[in-house]
Amino acid sequence: MTRKLLDHRAEGPDTASPLLLGPSLGTSNALWDAVAPELSAGHRVIRWDLPGHGASPAGLIGPGATVGDLSGLVLDLADSLGVERFAYAGVSLGGAVGLHLAVHHPERVTSLAVICASAHFGGTSPWRERAERVRREGVGWLLESAPARWFAGDFTVPRLIRDHGEADPGAYAACCDALAAFDLRDRLADIAAPTLLVAGREDPATPPAHLREIADAVPDAALVEIPGASHLAPAQCPEAVLTALRAHLGGGARRGMEVRRQVLGDAHVDRAQARQTPFTARFQDFISRYAWGEIWTDPTLSRRERSMITLTALVAHGHYEELAMHVRAARRNGLTPEEIGAVLLQTAVYCGVPAANSAFATAQRVLAEED
Missing domain, CATH: 1.20.1290.10 (AhpD-like)
Structure with a gap:
């Protein structure tokens, strides 16, 4: 039986160097709409959806899921596309997946960009509590606070808010379990891929100090702080994120x-x-x-x-x-x-x-x- 895969969207020439883009919890690959088309001019851009988000099957993960499980799904997707080695950029939970891949599968990752993410996401309890409530009540109660958690000022992206509301509660809760269990601080020094950290200066979820912690631990990592950006920096400040990624990927x-x-x-x-x-x-x-x-x-x-x-x-x-x-x-x-x-x-x-x-x-x- 064919194994189900994460849904994805591919852009750019098939012969170009692959670049995988990972999303934040509650969003879809639309998070990259203002950035991916520009990056696809020189890369084979593959943006994927979390389980139960966008068109990805919810049953790919369940209670007690880990970031390692999500990383395995990303590798399954890459393998199905014939992608052996790839550059990777991810936001929040997508960034955590990138950190895990760089530590546990260094032979696959040619470069890494971690955007508005962390090596740990504020402890176990808040994420366990959110997971339990989402399993009881669904994700609707999160929608009112989403703009303040994701964006600075009056900015918003209705498409992303809508995607949040359409996320499967069970898969969303399993992703919360993954964030609750995630702590890679003791392995950051093992990352060998060229690494860029991008922080949103107005980000309440993963403040710049979280990105600075990673930058200080990963050998030769670079850190960029984007003024006016909150947690979903690629949506709110796409030009700044694009400039940082181009410079980083320009290692070529x-x-x-x-x-x-x-x-x-x-x-x-x-x-x-x-x-x-x-x-x-x-x-x-x-x-x-x-x-x-x-x-x-x-x-x-x-x-x-x-x-x-x-x-x-x-x-x-x-x-x-x-x-x-x-x-x-x-x-x-x-x-x-x-x-x-x-x-x-x-x-x-x-x-x-x-x-x-x-x-x-x-x-x-x-x-x-x-x-």
Whole structure:
């Protein structure tokens, strides 16, 4: 029998690096509506719903559930989608799931962002009491206080309040059980994934001190506080959250710059950086982050193979100045002059003799300069 999975919504290219987004208790994946579409430009964004929330089956968890149980459901979802390793960002209970995954399944988590969450959520009793009352009365009594718990000022998101009211009481109570039992403070130092903590400065549920506690314990973690944000920061201050996540996920830009230098050489990259202006800065960042940080670092193809493909593509489009640069790169990636010649000869068949003629002239000049 097929095992039931958490409901989810996927956005962005299937070939892009996966990013899982976890929700807060009482919300659905709509919590990420103002952030996920922007992130999906460079990632395969997968936002999931808690059991009994949104369209996720309520029966996936029951009384006495733990954050470990929820983490297992997230891994089941990732496995069903063919996602082995992923970046993760989560809010509140979704953030606790991220912490658990980073501690207990470090081989799966490439980076972690914990938003308006905690390594412990204020003790066992309040959550046990809430769980018991929800099992008796449902979730309706929570709706009146939800805007004050979730948002600062007069701001609200009716869709999220409606989702709160439609949550299954049994599954909601089981999530409360998970929060009651959660305390990961003694394991925070074990987290090895690059970690970002995002705090809402107006958050009464998980105040900035809770995020600071995590940041102080996790090696090399970064902390961002967002003015004017309460507990559901991605809904209330999406631009600030998006900026923080982009900078954090842009670790690919740093890795990309390393690969770019390895393939193209320090001299070329230094010249490109020296010519950078405010007008071209975002383009240079795009190249480092996407072309070099995601494509050239993908282990599916070797650098030798990528060089051969790149040479062919440049000949096909007549980009001979770029071709010269990548002939040098091909030599760094281990191609011999004979192999480069064989690639260009292949282009004569499929790209045309005139294009290959120009390519041979360019490559001969570059190889002669190297000799």
